[in-house]
Amino acid sequence: MRDAINDPSISPAERLAALQDYLQGSPSFPPFVTESNNHVHTIYSFSPYTPAAAALRAREAGLMVVGSVDHDSAAGAGEMAEAARLLGMGAVTGFECRVYLNTADEVASGNAPLHERKLNNPDTAGIAYMTVQGIPADKRDLVAEYLMPIREARLRRTGAMVERANVILEGLGAEPIDLDRDIVARSQFLFGGTVTERHLLAAMADKLIGRFGRGQALVDGLAKLGLNLSDKVADQLSDVxxxxxxxxxxxxxxxxxxxxxxxxxxxxEDGGECPSMAEVIDVAKSVGAIPCYAYLGDVTASPTGDKKAEKFEDDFLEELFAELRRIGMPAITYMPPRNTAEQMARIAKLADEFGLLEVSGVDINTPRQVFNCEELQRPELSHLNDATWAMVAHEQLANVDLSLGLFAPDGPLAAKPLKERVVAYGALGKGIVDGDLTLDAAVAKLKGQA
Structure with a gap:
């Protein structure tokens, strides 16, 4: 039964039915803690977890709210939201994507001062990660339609990268990668998901394991690639x-x-795989969702082992916030376990100055990661929990009517400062999930606060 919850080969409906059956056995869960995670990846991008299994893991960690942000896909949103409901949790669903910070016209006209800077993307200057969160359920099909050509463009680029990877693999005497068999079939691309660089690297990893074997033979074989292995990673890779x-x-x-x-x-010309940030912001706002810039900050150590120590936005953060405000970005998301107290205090100060919502989350895409974010229990970060609950309410209220969204220009509380709106929506989100408020009652209460 539990295996079925995390079975990517069956339908979302079957996984949810398996979760319902599992809950019928009254499993023991820990008490809820003052934590949430709004940045979980599922099989619809790259992850060891289906949306239902990710929600279950989050509940087993005591989280109050779980949120999915698959790359270029919101195909798992419905399953995630329903699984969270079954588990008595809140949900915030959306997607993550890569965008050009500026439009081509802005670059050509010289009105793009940061387009040559490395932002939050280690691979390319001028390209940034952002999220779109709190998508109303009735707008998911529109989001899928918008993301389809982006997913297709990404698959084509992956195919070109496979050719480069195969040159290396064949030079080592390893079996080459077949795009359809080893990557597309491993993904949920045919069901609205995305093929990512991680799918390619997983396929390549499997080919290397097949070539060199497991245990110390694998570590010795990897030496031929010049990979820089820490003692911890070498121990993991040498474990048969x-x-x-x-x-x-x-x-x-x-x-x-x-x-x-x-x-x-x-x-x-048509935007391709990476549209401009302004375009995605406009799309997000048109469907009543909340676009967020994903702050990374200078990295000294990576908890997931997939990022080197490197400098990102911290040297020009004030300039970046000004550019985000110019483009129309209403929120910024970041990961408390990856940032220092000083970085988070600086973000909070600038977010307040520029009127941006602060959103938290921990990037989950490997089986060794924990879903908890203990930092959110610290008093100085309590506003991040309020923001999460506000997004829970936003997603459900905007599904009733876009004018009820947290950032709706004609919303009942549009004239109030952002901090007051967050507190009000946060209380509604908690009330809805706890069962103290029906959705209709939440709508009435929101309108009554105008």
Whole structure:
């Protein structure tokens, strides 16, 4: 039964039915803690978890709210939201994507001061990660339609990168990668999901394991690639019984090796794989969702092992916030476990100054990661929990009417400061999930606060 919850080969309805059956057995869950996670990846991008299994893991960690942000896909949103409901949790659903910070016209006219800067993307200057969160359920089909050509363009680029990877694999005497068999079939692309660089690296990792074998033979074979292995990672890779071997190896390859096969997404007339940030903001607002810039900040150590120590936005953060405000970005999301207290205090100060909502989350895409974010229990970060509950309410209320959304220009509380709106929506989100408020009652209460 539990295996079925995390079975990517069956339908979302079957996984949800398996979750219902599992809950009928009254499993023991820990008490809820003052934590949430709004940045979970599922099989619809790259992850060891189906949406239902991710929600279950979040509940087993005591989280109040779970949120999915698959790359270029919101195909798992319905399953995630329903699984969270069954588990008595709140949900915030959306997607993550890569965008050009500026439009081609802005670059050509010289009105793009940051387009040559490395932002939050280790691979390419001028390209940034952002999320779109709190998508109303009745707008998911529109989102899927918008993302379809982006997913297709990404698959084509992946095919070109496979050719580069195969040159390396064949030079080592390893079996080459077949795009359809080893990557597309491993993904949920045919069901609205996305093929990512991690799918390619996982396929490559499997080919290397097949070539060199498991245990110390694998570590010795990897030496031929010049990979930089820490003692911890070398121990993991040399463990013949390691159940997470593919994930551990692809994490090392992403940090140390991706640059040898990576192809930068091209900017095309129709937007291609990476539209402009302004375009995605407009799309998000048109469906009543909340677009967010994904702050990374200078990295000193990566908890997932897939990012090297590197400098990102911190040297020009004030300039970046000004540019985000100019483009129309209403929120910024970041990961408390990855940022220092000083970085988070700086973000909070600038978010307040520029009127941006602060959103938190922990990037989950490997089996070794924990879903908890203990930092959210610290008093100085309590506003991040309020923001999460506000987004829970936003997603459900905007599904009733877009004018009820947290950032709706004609919303009942539109005239109030953002902080007051967040507190009001947060209380509604908690009330809806706890069962103290029906959705109709929440609508009435919101309108009554105008």
């Amino acid at each position: 019984d390691n159940p997470h071997l593919t994930f551990d190896l692809l994490g090392v390859m992403k940090a140390e090796f991706l640059g040898q096969i990576y192809i930068v997404p091209e900017r095309t």
